[in-house]
Structures are given as structure tokens and as C-alpha cells.
Amino acid sequence: MPLVAILLGFVVAGVAVAITGADPIQAYLGLFQGAFTNKHAFTESLIASVPYVFLGLAVATGFRAGLFNIGADGQFYLGALGGVFVGFSIHGLPGVVHIPLAILAGIACGAVYGGLPGFLKARFGAHEVITTIMLNYIAYSLSDYLINRGPLGDPHSSAPKTPFIDPSAQLPIIFADSRLHLGLVLALLAVPLIWFLIERTTIGFRIRAVGLNPEAARSSGISVARTMVLVMAISGGLAGLAGADEVLGVSHFMPPSFSIGYGFDAIAVALLARSNPWGILPAAFLFGAMRNGAGFMQLQTQVSADMISIVQATVIMFVAAPVIVRWLLRLREVPAESLQITQPEGVGAAPKT
Amino acid sequence: MDLTVEWGQVHALLGENGAGKSTLMNVVYGLIRADSGEMRFDGAQVQVHSPQDAIGLGIGMVHQHFMLIPPLTVADNVILGQETARAAGVIDGRASRRTVRELSHRYGLQVDPDARVQDLSVGVQQRVEILKALYRGARLLILDEPTSVLTPQETEGLFQIVRGLTAEGSAVIFITHKLGEVMSVADRITVMRRGKVVASTTPAESSPADLARLMVGRPVLLRVDKGPAQPGLPLLQVDELSVLDDRRQLAVDGLSLEVRAGEILGLAGVEGNGQVELVEAIAGLRPTRSGRVTLCDREVTAASPRRRLRAGLGHIPADRHRMGVILELPISDNLVLGDFDRPPFARGIVRLLAQVRDHAAQLIKSFDVRAEGPQQVAGALSGGNQQKVVVARELSNGPRVLMAAQPTRGVDVGSIEFIHRQIVEQRDAGLAVLLVSSELDEVLSLADRVAVIYRGQIAAVLEGDEIDRDRIGLLMAGAKTDEVAATGEGG
Known part of the structure; x- marks a missing residue:
């Protein structure tokens, strides 16, 4: 079903391209070249996929507890702030200490920022969708302030940005003659780790039980409130890890508008993966590759890079609404319970005798 | 047909x-x-x-x-x-x-x-x-x-x-x-x-x-075989308990009751007279407004559901699908909902799934759950077998007090027989059983004492010869004890 959704996504976006008068085949050719066949294209696609892996895991983990974390983007910012601060403000540490420290700072910032809406929900019943959206804006404004006028700005630069992180905090390149950094390895490790957490630990069992049936979980003694805070902190921590990883691995500094809507794309990644950690890998790669190829496509065919947003939106719609897909494909659902009346005499009320 | x-x-x-x-x-x-x-x-x-x-x-x-x-x-x-x-x-x-x-x-x-x-x-x-x-x-x-x-x-x-x-x-x-x-x-x-x-x-x-x-489809025992109760010390005490319902109205109104070891106290009443709120308050799922709940000599009025579980409370909830089982999870997980994070089912935070499965296989056998195996999801079972899973779980925790709310609702006759027998066996083993049921027949055939609940209060507690269908019926409808005593003599 996810594959059908992706296919339909490309078809719908192709129609949109055709309506604007461009050639969808050429556009997709450009997208493919930009994502895979050009020089460095493949490694760049991998680089672009890394944040989607962490963020996809973040949103998916929330989903497993029945929580919709729309705040991954804000948590991503907080993680980047934490990572970049440790990266540029501490000097003289060896890489093996500096890098983990910066990453942990990013995770911690994201976890606190994600845990907050979890707490608000558990304590006051404030819906996480509302609070995480609002916290996104607070995160944007906070980083704007910290970087433009606050203590994290670079005094030697005319453009608003943080100072560069020390080389000791930069994630090492793992593939010669490319920008591919250690973050890919971390992403590939995070997937089985989160899978193990959810499927094989008591924490994961609590998360799943609360997500599937909070009433039953509560009546057998699982603290739903504590689980909500915990799961939102885990989710926020993963989003924060994504932010720190981007700073430490790719940009090495942080401008005020750092994310390009990663946290929202991540919702699509999680939906596409059906919240299964292993499914996050191909879903994140699809989004990373599209993101990476879109620039070249625009250069080549003048079709706006925003076209991939149409693909993403359509994919979300079809994944989130399998009913529509079934209807479109005329896949009739087999009724769960069908009554069998075998004898043709059937049911009836005979006249008075 | x-x-x-x-x-x-x-x-x-x-x-x-x-x-x-x-x-x-x-x-x-x-x-x-x-x-x-x-x-x-x-x-x-x-x-x-x-x-x-x-x-x-x-x-x-x-x-x-x-x-x-x-x-x-x-x-x-x-x-x-x-x-x-x-x-x-x-x-x-x-x-x-x-x-x-x-x-x-x-x-x-x-x-x-x-x-x-x-x-x-x-x-x-x-x-x-x-x-x-x-x-x-x-x-x-x-x-x-x-x-x-x-x-x-x-x-x-x-x-x-x-x-x-x-x-x-x-x-x-x-x-x-x-x-x-x-x-x-x-x-x-x-x-x-x-x-x-x-x-x-x-x-x-x-x-x-x-x-x-x-x-x-087979011969059924219509009566529950049980000997006389041998009640011991009170294990569950509810004193002057008041509880609000979801609309913030007083649903349980200064109610007191006591269940002793080795007896079944049946709580009879027309639905909607505070049974749900009382049960949830005793289980720790609903805050109380005033009064006390005591479990095995420990006050638990404000304790979490988990603390009550550990203090010896088993709870068969009235609404199985909402509170009893998690339909999407396998039987094995449903059987350890209260114990999944303790040995032998977990070491640290790592679950020991082999133990969970063995445990399930054992309980499936001893509670006669008709299932393909421990990994079958609970939602695939019939109502009766789902209920057996709940009963098995609550009894395997080794409770001293069993609170069974509508334990046979939506359950086939064969499973009803089995569940009733389990309840009586547990009583004989010294458990204090609080049976809450809107099926009067169930209360009459199982309970050693019958408390009738009406508008959040206990209208009367009947024992021995006082337990009489007509009398209980009148009390359920709100008649006062003395009126009922008069009619009771006549009927």
C-alpha cells in the first residue's frame, strides 16, 4: 500500500506539472539525475536522508503511543542550538569527547523541549497537537533571538549566524571525496535501537499499550501520564539528535532559519513507514533523495522544486487515508462478518393461523 | 436458516x-x-x-x-x-x-x-x-x-x-x-x-x-455447586465513600461495605446506580471525594492502580474491550499487562519474551482458553475466551481480593460456567470476592451475602434466608428496608 501511495503521489504531481505547461517526464528525469546519477548525487541523497531518519523515528515513536508530535521541527531547532553551542563554546577537547558531548547536548535539549508538551498533556490534558505547534513558533523565535542578538551570535560576522564549531566537534567524513559524515552511521544504528526499544523493552511495551488502549493500560497499573511524558521526551530527543547531527555533520554553524520544514516532512516519513522503525529507512531515503534531486530538476527544467511538496502531500493523503486509495482502485473490502441464510424459504412472518 | x-x-x-x-x-x-x-x-x-x-x-x-x-x-x-x-x-x-x-x-x-x-x-x-x-x-x-x-x-x-x-x-x-x-x-x-x-x-x-x-450444544450445569462460606477477616473495606461520575454528579454517596476472606459479596442493583463509579474508585481509576478504601489492612484510598495491584487486588473490569484486554496485542502480552516489567518477565528494561510465552501457554491450558496459541492477538478470540484471558491474568497475580464486575457479560454459557467455578474456587481458597453484576441470577447463584445498591448507597445487606429474589427486586427499585421486610414475609 505505501508503494501505491508513492506511485499515486508521482502521478498527481506529474499532472500538476503538465497543467503548468511543462513536461512531467523531463521533470522526473531531472529529479532522478539530481538524486542519483550526477556526480556526488547519491552521497548527497544519503546526506539529505540522515535527518529524515532521526526525525521519522521521532514522529513514529510518538505515533506508537498514540501521540501526534507535530513539534519535531521545533525540537530539531533546540537540538541544533544545543549541539552548536557545545560545538563552538568549548575548546581543546579531543573529538571522541567533544562530539558525543555536543550530540548529547542536542538530544537533551530536544528531549526537554519534547517532554514539555508531554507533561502539559499528562498534567493538564492540553492536546499535544496544539502545544507542539505553538512550541514550534517559540523555538523559531528563540533561535532567532539567540543567534541575531543573543549570546549565540557570531560577533565577527555581518550575517546573523552562530560561530563555526571547533573542528574537534565536526563529525568525521566517512567516505573520501564526499561530504558523507558519521551521521549516516548513527542513523543506521538508531533504527535497530529504536526498534529494540519499542518491541523488546518494558518501556516500549508501556508505549505500545498506552497507544493501543490507554484505559486498559491504566487499569492494569501502567501510568499513562508518565508514559506520555517519557515518549514525548524520547521523540523530542530523536528530533534534537537530528538537529545536532545537521550542525555537527553538514553546516558546522547555525543560521537563524535552519530547518526547511524537516519536522513536517518527518510526519510523512513516519506515516509512509507506518510507524515501523525499519520502514523509516526507505521512507527517509525517498524523501532525502527527492529533496536532493529537486534542485537539479529546477535548474534543468524550470519546474519548481516545490513540485516535490505535491508528491509528499499526495503521499501523506493516500497513506493516511487508505480508504480513498481502496476506493480509487476499486478494491472492495471483504465484509468482516457476513450473515449466512442458506435456505431460500428465508425469514418471514406467516399469516395468522 | x-x-x-x-x-x-x-x-x-x-x-x-x-x-x-x-x-x-x-x-x-x-x-x-x-x-x-x-x-x-x-x-x-x-x-x-x-x-x-x-x-x-x-x-x-x-x-x-x-x-x-x-x-x-x-x-x-x-x-x-x-x-x-x-x-x-x-x-x-x-x-x-x-x-x-x-x-x-x-x-x-x-x-x-x-x-x-x-x-x-x-x-x-x-x-x-x-x-x-x-x-x-x-x-x-x-x-x-x-x-x-x-x-x-x-x-x-x-x-x-x-x-x-x-x-x-x-x-x-x-x-x-x-x-x-x-x-x-x-x-x-x-x-x-x-x-x-x-x-x-x-x-x-x-x-x-x-x-x-x-x-x-452440550449438557450444562445450571446451578453452581458451592459449599457454605467460611468467612475470615475483612480484606476489603469501603468506608463512607463518595465518588463523582463523569458529569460531576455524586454517583457513590457515602457508601460503606466490607468483604471478608473466603466469602463472595454480591452487589446487586439496576445499572446506573453507582456500580461503575464504585468499582473504578476501588480499583484506583477514579478519584474519590471522601471516604476510605482499605485493602488487606492498608489504606489505599489515594494509591495508584499499580500499588493496589501489588497490595493484592485483582480486578475483572466490566467493560472488557475498553479496560480488560488490548485487542491488538497477543494473548501472551495481555496475560502480563500488570507484571510485564517484573521478573521473570523482564530483566532490567529488557523483556524476556520466552518467559512471557511460556507463562501464556501455561495459563491458556489451565484456564481452557480456546486459542491457536500465545501469539494470537486477543481480538481474534471470542468474548468468552477474552474474558478467560482477563480472569487468568487477574488470578495469576496472586490476589487476596478479587473484584469482578459483570464477569460474564457477553460471554457464552460454557465460559460462564467456567468463570463461575473459578470464582467459587477462589473463594474457597480464601479470597475475598466482590461480585458486581446486573444479572440478578448471577448474584443469587454465587453470592454468600448480597448488598443491594440504589442511588449510590447500600440499601441493604442480606444474608442467608433473607436472600430472596422479590425482596432484592424491591430494594433495587428503591423500596426501604422495612417496607421490604413486610412484603418479604408475605412473599
Whole structure:
């Protein structure tokens, strides 16, 4: 079903391209070249996929507890702030200490920022969708302030940005003659780790039980409130890890508008993966590759890079609404319970005798 | 399958939950489309595609859950959808009241047309539902489990109404799983099992034991074998407990009760008198306003559900799907919902799934859960087997107090037998059992003492010879203890 959704996504976006008068085949050719066949294209696609892996895991983990974390983007910012601060403000540490420290700072910032809406929900019943959206804006404004006028700005630069992180905090390149950094390895490790957490630990069992049936979980003694805070902190921590990883691995500094809507794309990644950690890998790669190829496509065919947003939106719609897909494909659902009346005499009320 | 209902008769449709009774009647009433077969009414073949078609033919249905609008009056509810209107769509209130009065007089259904439905007791609301059907010209009336919400006295009143209707020449289809009712009200009985008619008989030609055997497909023990209770020290004490319901109204009002080791205290009452709130408060799922709950000499009034579990409370919740099992999880996980993070099921934070599976395999065997194996999801089991999973889990935690709320609701007769036997065995092993049930038969056959709850208070606690169906019925309806004592002597 996810594959059908992706296919339909490309078809719908192709129609949109055709309506604007461009050639969808050429556009997709450009997208493919930009994502895979050009020089460095493949490694760049991998680089672009890394944040989607962490963020996809973040949103998916929330989903497993029945929580919709729309705040991954804000948590991503907080993680980047934490990572970049440790990266540029501490000097003289060896890489093996500096890098983990910066990453942990990013995770911690994201976890606190994600845990907050979890707490608000558990304590006051404030819906996480509302609070995480609002916290996104607070995160944007906070980083704007910290970087433009606050203590994290670079005094030697005319453009608003943080100072560069020390080389000791930069994630090492793992593939010669490319920008591919250690973050890919971390992403590939995070997937089985989160899978193990959810499927094989008591924490994961609590998360799943609360997500599937909070009433039953509560009546057998699982603290739903504590689980909500915990799961939102885990989710926020993963989003924060994504932010720190981007700073430490790719940009090495942080401008005020750092994310390009990663946290929202991540919702699509999680939906596409059906919240299964292993499914996050191909879903994140699809989004990373599209993101990476879109620039070249625009250069080549003048079709706006925003076209991939149409693909993403359509994919979300079809994944989130399998009913529509079934209807479109005329896949009739087999009724769960069908009554069998075998004898043709059937049911009836005979006249008075 | 085949079913023929004759005019002027009460036709009981008897079967366990899931036997297909309600599905069949929903076909007759046009709510579900049949895959094959035909239906004849008054000798002519008919097509019923919607309830409108059914009503047009003269078929009326009273559902298990009433379809009334509480703030409206009886008359308004009855005419709703078929109002007699004067010019410009103004409802003729006088005419509708008159019609309702005439109808209720004719069939002996005493109802005040001007009363608001929300102020009426459940038994009277049911009368309004019947009136509604009659107003729409029903000559064949389908009653779906009509007695599940009634006191014994209200049930007797309903039977009289039903007999009155058939005396007028109407036909009544009476859907039920209660054998006693069938014997006393039916003219003909059709027994269904697994979507098929297994017998068609009359009360004169059969006995409750026969019917039970037909319903279940094997001989059934109708009575629970149990010796006299040997009560010990009180293990569960509730003192002056007050609890609010979801609408923040006082649902449990200064209630006190005590359950001793080795006895079953049955809590009888019409649904909606505070049972749900009381059970949730004892389980720690609902905050209390005042009063105390003591479990095995430990005060737990403010303790978390988990602390109570550890203090020795087992809880079979009333609403199995909402609170008892997680349908999407395998049986094995459902069996350790309270224990999954403790040895032997976990080491640190890592779950030991092999132990969880072994544990499940063992309990599936000893509690006779009919399942493919420990990894089958709970949602794939029948209601009875799901309930066995809940019972197995709660008993395997080694409780000292067992609180069983509606333990056999939506459960097949075979599983009922098994669960009842488990409850009695646990009592004999020294557990204190609080049995909350709206099935009076269940309370009567299991309980050593019976407490009757009415409007959030214990109306009376009956012991030994005092335990009497009529007396309990009156107390359930709100009669005072001394009045009941007087009538009790007479009956």
C-alpha cells in the first residue's frame, strides 16, 4: 500500500506539472539525475536522508503511543542550538569527547523541549497537537533571538549566524571525496535501537499499550501520564539528535532559519513507514533523495522544486487515508462478518393461523 | 436458516451472544441486508431494505439501547418523525398527547405523556419505546434483550404488556439469552446456535436444562455447586465513600461495605446506580471525594492502580474491550499487562519474551482458553475466551481480593460456567470476592451475602434466608428496608 501511495503521489504531481505547461517526464528525469546519477548525487541523497531518519523515528515513536508530535521541527531547532553551542563554546577537547558531548547536548535539549508538551498533556490534558505547534513558533523565535542578538551570535560576522564549531566537534567524513559524515552511521544504528526499544523493552511495551488502549493500560497499573511524558521526551530527543547531527555533520554553524520544514516532512516519513522503525529507512531515503534531486530538476527544467511538496502531500493523503486509495482502485473490502441464510424459504412472518 | 412467527404469539429467540439472534432481527428490520434468502410477511414476499420499509409493513423494533431523546416529553418522543402537524408545520401537541394516552390505555402501558423521558426510570422508558413502535402501526414487535436493564418486578410488568399485545393479535419476537424468561413468557421458542436454528419448541415440551443444552450444544450445569462460606477477616473495606461520575454528579454517596476472606459479596442493583463509579474508585481509576478504601489492612484510598495491584487486588473490569484486554496485542502480552516489567518477565528494561510465552501457554491450558496459541492477538478470540484471558491474568497475580464486575457479560454459557467455578474456587481458597453484576441470577447463584445498591448507597445487606429474589427486586427499585421486610414475609 505505501508503494501505491508513492506511485499515486508521482502521478498527481506529474499532472500538476503538465497543467503548468511543462513536461512531467523531463521533470522526473531531472529529479532522478539530481538524486542519483550526477556526480556526488547519491552521497548527497544519503546526506539529505540522515535527518529524515532521526526525525521519522521521532514522529513514529510518538505515533506508537498514540501521540501526534507535530513539534519535531521545533525540537530539531533546540537540538541544533544545543549541539552548536557545545560545538563552538568549548575548546581543546579531543573529538571522541567533544562530539558525543555536543550530540548529547542536542538530544537533551530536544528531549526537554519534547517532554514539555508531554507533561502539559499528562498534567493538564492540553492536546499535544496544539502545544507542539505553538512550541514550534517559540523555538523559531528563540533561535532567532539567540543567534541575531543573543549570546549565540557570531560577533565577527555581518550575517546573523552562530560561530563555526571547533573542528574537534565536526563529525568525521566517512567516505573520501564526499561530504558523507558519521551521521549516516548513527542513523543506521538508531533504527535497530529504536526498534529494540519499542518491541523488546518494558518501556516500549508501556508505549505500545498506552497507544493501543490507554484505559486498559491504566487499569492494569501502567501510568499513562508518565508514559506520555517519557515518549514525548524520547521523540523530542530523536528530533534534537537530528538537529545536532545537521550542525555537527553538514553546516558546522547555525543560521537563524535552519530547518526547511524537516519536522513536517518527518510526519510523512513516519506515516509512509507506518510507524515501523525499519520502514523509516526507505521512507527517509525517498524523501532525502527527492529533496536532493529537486534542485537539479529546477535548474534543468524550470519546474519548481516545490513540485516535490505535491508528491509528499499526495503521499501523506493516500497513506493516511487508505480508504480513498481502496476506493480509487476499486478494491472492495471483504465484509468482516457476513450473515449466512442458506435456505431460500428465508425469514418471514406467516399469516395468522 | 428458517424462522416462522405466527400472529398472536410470543416467539422467543433464544441463543448465546454471537449466535446470530440480533443479526437476524436486524435483517428483518432492514438494518442489514441478507446475502440470500427471502422474507414473507402476511403471506406475501417482501423486500425490506431499510427500517422505513419495515415500519411501513408494521414491524417495530425496540433495541437493547434505547433510541429516545431524554429532554423531550414522552409524547414528543413517541410522535417524533411522524408528527401530526397542523398548517405551517406546527405540531399538534394536543392531538399527539391524546393519541399517546389512547395507545397507552389500550395496551395497558401506563405512561404520562407529558413527563420528560430523562426523568423516567429505565422500565418506563422501555414502555415509551414500545409505544413508539405501536404508534407507527407495529403489528410485529421485536424486543432485543428487553430485560437486561430491568428489575424483576419491571420484567414481570413487561411480560404482562407482551401478553396483552399478543392477546390483541399482534406478534412479538422476544430476543433473549435468559432461560427463565423464555419459559414464562414464550408461546414458541426458537433456539439458535452459531447462526443456525437448532430447535423449535414450546415451553411445555421442554425444560430449562434442555434449552441450555441446545443453546450451548452440550449438557450444562445450571446451578453452581458451592459449599457454605467460611468467612475470615475483612480484606476489603469501603468506608463512607463518595465518588463523582463523569458529569460531576455524586454517583457513590457515602457508601460503606466490607468483604471478608473466603466469602463472595454480591452487589446487586439496576445499572446506573453507582456500580461503575464504585468499582473504578476501588480499583484506583477514579478519584474519590471522601471516604476510605482499605485493602488487606492498608489504606489505599489515594494509591495508584499499580500499588493496589501489588497490595493484592485483582480486578475483572466490566467493560472488557475498553479496560480488560488490548485487542491488538497477543494473548501472551495481555496475560502480563500488570507484571510485564517484573521478573521473570523482564530483566532490567529488557523483556524476556520466552518467559512471557511460556507463562501464556501455561495459563491458556489451565484456564481452557480456546486459542491457536500465545501469539494470537486477543481480538481474534471470542468474548468468552477474552474474558478467560482477563480472569487468568487477574488470578495469576496472586490476589487476596478479587473484584469482578459483570464477569460474564457477553460471554457464552460454557465460559460462564467456567468463570463461575473459578470464582467459587477462589473463594474457597480464601479470597475475598466482590461480585458486581446486573444479572440478578448471577448474584443469587454465587453470592454468600448480597448488598443491594440504589442511588449510590447500600440499601441493604442480606444474608442467608433473607436472600430472596422479590425482596432484592424491591430494594433495587428503591423500596426501604422495612417496607421490604413486610412484603418479604408475605412473599
